[in-house]
Amino acid sequence: MTLSRLAPRAAACLLSLGACAVAPDPSDGDEASSSAAASSSAAGSSEDGSDEGVLDPAPEVVPQGDAALQQWLPRGLYRDWPAESGVHASAGPHGGGVRTFVDPSLFESLQAGNDEHPVGAALVKELYSGDERIGWAVMLKIEQGLGGDGWYWYERSRSSLYADGPGEALCTGCHSAGVDFVRTPFPLQ
């Protein structure tokens, strides 16, 4: 069931984007952000629009766990989400360069200025050293009313796994400075 939902998206990804599962070129910011804009404008009306191929993946498609994420992240499905326009220096401890992608349900929630985001809201942050993508950080809202424990936290950079679980203390302390633990400035820059 999961596979049959994912397969058409993967196919659309390969056919229409070509390079989307390959190491990205950070200079492709314009192209990626315009497709992000397209998918965000479609997000509101796409409840039943899954036949349109490269539209927003359902938030619950974001898996948990290092093994699953090491499969899912390189496929680049999140690259259709609204995103920062390009790689920029992290204002936190997240390596050299970062670029954050926001799933459509979170984008909507951020636009609404909500104090707490819905279950399924997700962020994927690409981590760069120079032009090379060296890993990802992921936040996935798994339960409301639990603060940092209501988010699943994941970060892997090259061979180092920094977080893979709910309420990871290494992440929540610093992230508590954000509204519902989200630190990326909004509107996306």
Ligand code: HEC
């Ligand atoms: C010392 C502060 C600090 C710590 C510790 C920290 N972060 Fe962050 N994080 C930030 C800041 C600041 C941003 C905003 C984007 C940027 O400048 O990198 C951010 C952004 C993110 C994002 C993009 C979504 C968002 O909230 O804006 C993710 C995902 C993320 N961090 C995951 C993690 C994970 C997983 C950990 C634990 C392994 C962690 N962070 C630990 C400061 C921190």
